[in-house]
Every structure is written in C-alpha cells, then in structure tokens.
Amino acid sequence: MSATALAALLRNNQHANDGRCDSDEVVLRSLDASLVAASLDHGVGPLLHRALRERGLFDRLPTEIRTELARAVREEAVIESIRHRETVCVLEALDEAGVRPIVFKGTALAYTCYADPLLRPRLDTDLLIGPEDVEAASAALESMRFVRTARPIGEHVTHQLTYVRAACGVESAFDVHWKIADPQAFADLFPYAELRRSAVPIPALGPHAIGPSVVDALLIACAHRVAHHYDDDTLIFLCDIDVLARRFGSTEWDRVVALAREKQIRAVTARGLALARRLLWAPIPDDVQTALDSAGGSESTAAYLDPRLRKVDILRSDLHALRGWRARVKLLREHLVPAPDFMRRSYGATSAILLPALYIHRVFRGVRKWFRPLR
Numbered sequence: 159m160s161a162t163a164l165a166a167l168l169r170n171n172q173h174a175n176d177g178r179c180d181s182d183e184v185v186l187r188s189l190d191a192s193l194v195a196a197s198l199d200h201g202v203g204p205l206l207h208r209a210l211r212e213r214g215l216f217d218r219l220p221t222e223i224r225t226e227l228a229r230a231v232r233e234e235a236v237i238e239s240i241r242h243r244e245t246v247c248v249l250e251a252l253d254e255a256g257v258r259p260i261v262f263k264g265t266a267l268a269y270t271c272y273a274d275p276l277l278r279p280r281l282d283t284d285l286l287i288g289p290e291d292v293e294a295a296s297a298a299l300e301s302m303r304f305v306r307t308a309r310p311i312g313e314h315v316t317h318q319l320t321y322v323r324a325a326c327g328v329e330s331a332f333d334v335h336w337k338i339a340d341p342q343a344f345a346d347l348f349p350y351a352e353l354r355r356s357a358v359p360i361p362a363l364g365p366h367a368i369g370p371s372v373v374d375a376l377l378i379a380c381a382h383r384v385a386h387h388y389d390d391d392t393l394i395f396l397c398d399i400d401v402l403a404r405r406f407g408s409t410e411w412d413r414v415v416a417l418a419r420e421k422q423i424r425a426v427t428a429r430g431l432a433l434a435r436r437l438l439w440a441p442i443p444d445d446v447q448t449a450l451d452s453a454g455g456s457e458s459t460a461a462y463l464d465p466r467l468r469k470v471d472i473l474r475s476d477l478h479a480l481r482g483w484r485a486r487v488k489l490l491r492e493h494l495v496p497a498p499d500f501m502r503r504s505y506g507a508t509s510a511i512l513l514p515a516l517y518i519h520r521v522f523r524g525v526r527k528w529f530r531p532l533r
Contacts, residue, residue: 164196164393185215189219201393204276241328248302252298252299264278264283265363340385340386343459354368356370356374379402389533415449425463465531
C-alpha cells in the first residue's frame with residue numbers, strides 16, 4: 159500500500175498540469191509521518207521532497223514532516239558529494255591499473271537520468287569489469303586502503319567483491335562485479351565485453367567513466383529488481399525504469415523487445431515495465447507490453463517472479479543452470495563449506511580450532527532461511 163500511495167504523490171507532480179492529479183488538499187491530507195518514513199525506506203525521500211516543492215505544497219506541510227524530508231535531502235546531498243569524489247578517484251586509480259569498469263545500476267542512472275544525483279539514493283557504487291581484471295582491480299582498491307568485506311568466495315556462488323572505506327565519516331562502498339548478478343539464471347545475461355561495445359560516457363564522473371546504453375540499462379534495471387530483490391515493490395527501482403523509459407523512442411523499444419527475447423528475460427522485463435506503468439504511469443507502449451507479456455512462464459528467469467520463491471529454489475535453479483556434476487558439486491560445497499577466511503571474518507574468530515564448530519553452527523542456523531519465502 160505504501161508504494162501505491164507514494165507513487166501517486168510522485169506522479170501527481172508530473173501530471174499537475176494535465177488534469178490527471180489529485181487536488182492539493184488530497185495530497186496534503188494523504189501525507190503523514192508514516193508515509194514519509196516509507197518514502198525513505200523506498201529510496202524516494204529526495205524525489206518526494208522535490209515533487210512537493212515543485213508543486214508548491216512543501217511549505218503547507220506540518221513542521222515535523224517538512225523537517226524530516228529536508229533532513230533526508232541534506233544528508234543525501236552530503237553523502238552524494240563524498241560518493242562522487244570517491245567514485246572519480248576510484249575510476250582514476252582503476253584506469254591507471256589498466257582496468258576500465260562499466261559503472262552501472264544506481265550510480266550510472268543518478269548521473270545520466272535524474273535531474274540531480276542526490277535524487278537517486280543508494281548504498282554503494284556498482285562496477286562491472288572483465289573476469290581477467292579482478293586481481294588488478296582488487297590490488298588497486300586495496301592500495302587505496304579499501305577493505306574487502308566478508309562474503310563467500312567461489313567460482314559459482316558469487317560473482318562480485320565488495321570493498322569499503324570510511325571517507326569523511328561516511329562509508330564508501332564499491333561492488334566490483336565480473337558478472338552482472340549472482341544467480342546463475344542471470345549471471346551471463348550481460349557480459350562485460352558486450353556492454354562495453356555499446357557503452358556511453360558519463361562525463362559527470364570524470365574522463366574514465368562509462369555506463370551501459372539506455373537499452374541495456376533498462377533491461378538490467380528490470381532484471382536486477384528480480385534477481386537480487388525478488389520482485390519486491392521497492393519504488394526507487396521502478397523510478398529507474400520510469401526515467402529510462404521517458405528517454406526512449408520507437409527504435410529503443412524495438413531493441414528492448416528483441417534483446418529481452420534473445421536473452422530469455424521477457425517475463426522479467428514485462429513485470430518491471432508493467433509495475434512502472436501502473437504505479438508511475440511510465441510511457442510504455444501497448445505493443446511493447448503485449449510483446450513481452452507473451453513469454454508466459456517458459457523462461458528460467460521467470461521463476462524469480464514467484465511470490466513463494468525460497469533460497470532453496472534459487473539453489474535448485476543454479477544447479478540446473480550449471481553444466482556437469484563437477485560444477486554442481488562445487489557450488490554445493492561453496493555454499494556449505496565456504497572459505498575459512500570468510501568464516502573467520504563472519505564470526506570474528508581468530509583461531510582455526512573453532513572452524514569446525516563455526517561450520518556446524520552456520521549450517522544449522524541457515525536451515526530455516528533456505529526454506530523461508532524471500533518476500
């Protein structure tokens with residue numbers, strides 16, 4: 159319900175002059191402290207603040223609501239200034255190391271599609287590199303005193319590393335991917351070399367910044383909200399789809415349909431577009447929606463749209479996607495018996511003597527999670 163109510167407030171600003179919006183009084187009555195809190199959870203607090211200001215309603219709000227929204231925007235502005243500086247420095251260091259990453263997801267969209275980067279809150283900056291560049295990228299980041307966070311490492315269990323450091327009291331985090339997503343059904347959809355061929359400059363992030371084309375960015379946005387967020391209704395991900403869709407012409411839409419069909423993500427793409435269309439009135443052409451809806455449930459990626467999806471279902475999907483029993487056994491081992499370094503970091507243990515007990519604890523602690531619906 160909160161996503162629907164928030165979306166109405168955001169689109170009311172877009173359509174304030176065409177007769178398709180609520181009256182000012184309705185908007186003011188609908189906005190209370192719980193909806194403001196929900197806007198921050200959905201990542202659209204700054205967008206809501208901007209929408210209310212542009213419509214001339216912000217100063218008519220109760221003091222506590224104005225204060226909370228203004229505070230969120232001030233904090234995001236400070237964080238964004240630090241995040242921008244850090245991103246430019248990291249891209250420069252990686253370029254010196256011979257690595258040319260593709261900036262994608264939130265940060266790329268913040269600097270190419272939103273009126274102001276602070277309107278697109280995010281926890282980290284996502285970079286996609288070639289598999290052959292992982293070692294060089296890691297060395298470059300560690301030379302800048304970034305620290306790798308604890309996460310399982312293996313050939314199949316994950317396809318990214320996360321590096322963090324504190325900058326001016328703010329944690330700066332970079333997710334370095336060599337595949338676009340961890341689930342096997344999505345991992346190889348957009349290889350680095352393919353995205354690089356159609357990549358576009360992001361001048362605001364310096365001379366070394368490139369990002370996916372608008373078509374690739376839209377498909378990635380639709381896939382990401384399903385592969386990593388299991389089709390939840392987080393509104394900022396739908397705003398990403400909306401701002402991208404508003405840049406499209408018929409040529410781009412034709413390309414979306416063709417690529418979604420080729421990559422077997424029509425159902426996933428259709429779902430993201432349909433939600434953005436319904437909640438934000440994103441300008442999705444009827445024929446595009448119809449063409450994508452025709453996929454039904456025939457694609458392996460469509461399984462991630464099931465509201466009953468569990469971690470064990472993802473594991474089953476991953477095992478099915480891998481070829482050969484050796485790869486499947488390796489994936490199971492990477493899940494059940496991750497590297498000792500990961501275990502020590504996760505539990506804060508220093509002695510190797512404790513490792514057997516930690517592995518047993520991990521297995522028993524995780525049993526319920528594997529069989530619990532993710533949504």
